Amino acid sequence: MSLPQLHLVPVRSRAAKAFVAAWHRHHPPPAGMVFAVGAADEAGVLRAVATVGRPVARHLDDGATLEVTRTCTDGVNNANSMLYGAAWRAAKALGYRRLITYTQDGESGASLRGPGGG
Incomplete structure (x- = not known):
């Protein structure tokens, strides 16, 4: 079985919050946002x-x-x-100079090293 090919998609605030509410049971969706970005599979299904x-x-x-x-x-x-990676590129394109995030104890941070975070 092959891994799905993902591509970036724009996501509106309401759709991003609904996705988080459906999949992320530990934390509520964030209250406000400047922008959201998504990853969809070949069929256009939002996966992240x-x-x-x-x-x-x-x-x-x-x-x-x-x-x-x-x-x-x-x-x-x-x-x-x-x-x-997409969030950092978008933030830079909007004129921001820094993008931060946090990891929980026990998380490796591997997803941050790929896009140059660490």
Whole structure:
């Protein structure tokens, strides 16, 4: 069985929040966002989303920094790396100089190293 080929798709705020609510049972969808990006398979089915907003920490909310507030997948391989890379490219294109995110204890951070994060 081959891995699905993914491609980036724009995702509206409401659709991103609905996807997170359906697949990410540990945390609620983020309250606000600047933009969202998704990964869809060959059939156009949304398989993963990333939401990007202003930093939660006020001292980092300097106007030049955005935060990946949530990534969520249905378990498809390599989607997180694809979304982190797309989020950084989009943030740079909008004039932002820094994109931050957080990982939980025990997470390897491997999805961040692929797009140059770490």
